[in-house]
Ligand SMILES: Cc1cc2nc3c(=O)[nH]c(=O)nc-3n(C[C@H](O)[C@H](O)[C@H](O)COP(=O)(O)OP(=O)(O)OC[C@H]3O[C@@H](n4cnc5c(N)ncnc54)[C@H](O)[C@@H]3O)c2cc1C
Ligand code: SF4
């Protein structure tokens with residue numbers, strides 16, 4: 001007489017011996033295993049934002065990890081929390097990734113206190129990306145508000161590295177105050193070396209500010225947009241992209257050529273925790289990159 | 303599927319055999335409410351007689367055996383300025399006896415999300431693989447409406463299912479484990495008469511439902527009624543207490559909490575069941591809340607349950623057990639809310 | 655621990671009690687399994703329950719109890735001056751607690767009633783926050799040791815301290831408790847901030863709201879539910895007032 005149930009371990013063999021491959025969605029894997037990274041450099045950008053260079057320590061894992069512009073990773077600070085952060089570097093850089101992080105809560109505050117050499121974990125990459133290949137042969141317009149410039153650096157690098165494949169490239173960037181401008185040290189290079197037209201604007205000037213003052217939509221008056229051959233990527237707070245996209249729509253840019261990146265609360269990145277839902281859509285799996293038509297079709301997106 | 307028939311006394315022997323060799327859970331009365339009605343939960347049992355297999359339904363679903371309310375996803379050990387992560391997916395085998403069809407169908411829905419969807423969960427899978435499930439049919443309660451969603455019958459997702467034929471059970475065997483275990487006791491092939499009785503039993507149960515909720519076309523309905531005023535009406539009552547999601551067999555969303563132990567040597571990353579009714583479900587850093595109002599949050603729960611998400615083929619994930627309705631202090635229950643919504647839209651939309 | 659390159663430092667604490675039962679202080683010395691580790695995080699410079707030392711060089715002052723006498727005000731102000739962080743622990747310190755019941759009577763009656771012949775000077779009960787600035791409130795009657803441990807770890811590591819925003823019901827249902835409303839009792843769980851592990855409902859006693867309100871608590875609906883369950887309006891108000899923790903509910 002035997003009634004004993006045998007312990008049935010899930011077959012971990014296929015993935016115990018190799019690091020998780022988060023870009024493969026359908027295999028069982030150690031979903032919560034992180035790639036251990038070392039913070040190899042920290043750049044202070046503003047009072048609130050720092051740029052972290054993260055190097056995956058294990059060479060095999062580093063080899064496996066690759067991402068596309070627009071994707072994000074889950075950054076784990078063991079003991080304190082895990083947060084979604086867009087990758088802000090070139091997808092060609094296989095040595096380290098750059099994350100531009102604003103100090104805004106429990107996990108990010110801790111991270112801002114971390115020193116060079118500290119170790120953190122990442123999972124990912126997750127989510128959809130910008131259709132960079134589809135944009136080739138066209139003008140590319142990147143519009144960012146505030147911290148929105150961080151995720152736009154990945155597509156910008158992509159375009160810069162393949163500059164010949166794209167026509168006019170422009171970046172419109174607006175912040176509240178001049179001191180909130182990110183990556184100012186790169187502007188000259190973008191303009192002079194990479195032939196990117198860069199227009200900046202602030203809502204509230206200080207005494208040293210010599211540039212434009214006003215809302216980001218005012219920058220549209222200074223550029224020519226060819227609605228038939230332009231792809232647009234917009235990143236910023238919801239109010240901003242609503243205004244911007246409406247304007248672009250009125251210029252005649254097809255909605256499926258405008259892309260936005262949505263931000264929601266996230267606890268898994270894998271379509272499980274439901275925290276990132278917009279209507280019936282997972283921001284983490286079906287997004288964060290959506291074309292504007294999809295956004296208009298999502299309940300509660302804006 | 304293989305079918306057999308077993309006498310109730312043999313069945314008892316069978317269950318006691320399982321109990322002896324494995325950790326076993328079954329329905330037990332835990333309390334009596336103020337009106338004298340028994341309250342049942344799945345609890346550990348050590349003999350057949352500790353269970354009450356003629357019970358109505360458990361207050362809370364079996365979900366928490368597979369998605370524990372709190373579960374450690376990984377641990378970190380700190381050494382100097384470095385750390386190591388450790389993960390574990392092992393659970394000990396266990397048996398759960400007496401699941402109702404809604405419990406089993408709830409698990410079948412969770413399977414779609416946690417095993418068949420994107421990024422299958424090893425935690426869930428380990429628990430699912432190591433749990434032996436014995437289901438049982440029964441006469442529905444007054445307020446059960448699983449039949450409206452076609453979840454009153456089971457198709458898969460269990461090891462063994464028992465239909466009550468009076469002095470015997472008609473067994474549906476859906477796993478080799480169950481088939482082998484049954485070799486320990488005496489079972490017979492169903493006769494033509496048994497089959498007739500089995501069908502009669504099924505029909506009888508189907509006819510016994512007193513509550514019906516009209517769910518056809520509900521997904522598109524919910525899209526259209528997203529701004530309906532009935533949400534405010536019900537939202538005003540809602541306590542945002544999350545009770546509904548805790549007792550529900552299919553609510554699965556969660557939060558993550560990390561904490562360092564007092565020794566400062568280790569830390570835990572814990573998953574805990576959450577609910578979209580809770581105030582900060584969609585709140586992000588900086589304090590912006592994507593669903594600031596009670597009605598937004600309540601509506602969202604219905605939206606998820608009756609519209610369904612791409613993960614599970616955009617089908618409703620509600621199985622119609624009305625556990626949420628029974629547990630909700632504010633009297634919010636799917637039947638009334640959906641009926642309200644339907645009435646509302648009848649007034650609004652031209653009849654076609 | 656030297657993690658992320660951040661050195662952790664022991665927190666120098668002083669523990670002070672005012673009018674209260676000292677139950678919260680006792681809680682701090684509770685939970686033997688982790689007590690040694692817990693005390694390892696601290697440098698106790700002033701704590702009657704566990705040491706005889708009476709130092710003044712504390713960074714964090716844990717203040718227990720409410721204010722009910724004039725001389726307490728002076729003492730509290732001195733503590734406030736010395737402490738970098740002042741933490742009110744327990745419902746008495748945070749809200750006035752059970753002591754607040756006293757304020758419903760005239761002070762003269764209270765003195766006669768309680769102390770009879772031996773008259774003591776007394777005053778209207780106040781929470782710590784009504785007298786001095788409080789940096790952090792840890793509510794509970796008594797406070798939960800788990801929560802205190804978590805907060806001390808956060809203080810030591812310098813992480814932001816967070817409290818659950820949801821109500822006690824979540825924790826209660828997660829324990830598979832039978833709702834005490836079903837047992838014919840009233841419970842403030844649906845409007846009270848979680849974090850206690852639903853201790854009261856777990857022993858079939860209705861929650862009394864000692865931890866203060868959950869975020870966006872729905873008082874109107876709660877009152878209606880209690881009425882529907884057959885509790886009278888005065889009885890409901892009585893419950894809501896018990897710890898004086900649900901201030902917002904009473905303002906209505
Ligand atoms: C796709 C995506 C990309 C992002 N990219 C960046 C980036 O490049 N740089 C950057 O500085 N920030 C980015 N954010 C926002 C960043 O995730 C939040 O600032 C961060 O989660 C705050 O966590 P915290 O623990 O410091 O704050 P707390 O408020 O303490 O957060 C607690 C928890 O809530 C969740 N949470 C809180 N706010 C957010 C939020 N805004 N979005 C998602 N989850 C949240 C997290 O899971 C977090 O662990 C991104 C968010 C998303 C969704
Ligand atoms: S519907 Fe009922 S059970 Fe659910 S959160 Fe609202 S009040 Fe609580």
Ligand code: SF4
Nearest residue numbers: 553554555577578606
């Ligand atoms: S309905 Fe709400 S509580 Fe239930 S699983 Fe969906 S998001 Fe979570």
Ligand code: SF4
Nearest residue numbers: 403404442446448623
């Ligand atoms: S919902 Fe259906 S299966 Fe569940 S208890 Fe009710 S009748 Fe039984």
Ligand code: SF4
Nearest residue numbers: 550620621623624626
């Ligand atoms: S929503 Fe309610 S009726 Fe539907 S499955 Fe969940 S608890 Fe049962």
Ligand code: SF4
Nearest residue numbers: 823826833834841843
């Ligand atoms: S006993 Fe109290 S805390 Fe528990 S579920 Fe009922 S009302 Fe909520």
Ligand code: FES
Nearest residue numbers: 269272273274284
């Ligand atoms: S982040 Fe968990 S579902 Fe999207």
